[in-house]
Amino acid sequence: MTHHTFVEKKLHLRFKGSDRKTKNLIISRPKDKLKKDSANIAMESIIGANLFEKDGVQLYEGRRDAYYKTRRVDVFF
Structure with a gap:
């Protein structure tokens, strides 16, 4: 196997639960360049x-924030 690199992107949706703790919903392979309005609508639907x-405990009671997390993976073996 030859050396190769790929980028992995995940969308993190952070909510406030009824216990006031932060709850995360992580989506693999999300759509690129999601607009703020689209994220708000999706989170409100959830x-x-x-x-x-x-x-x-109601896990997703309120919105906190949303962000992409990207990491680079280097496969060498």
Whole structure:
């Protein structure tokens, strides 16, 4: 195998849970250059669905922020 490099990008959506702790929803291979309005709409849809609860805690109750995290991977073997 030859040496090669690739870039891995993930979209991190951070929410506030009903316990006031930060909860993360991480999406692999997201769409590039997502607009702020699109992220807000998606996050509000997730919050409004009330689908995610654990031990009586609503995991996604409010929005905190959204960001891309990118890392470079060098495969050498």
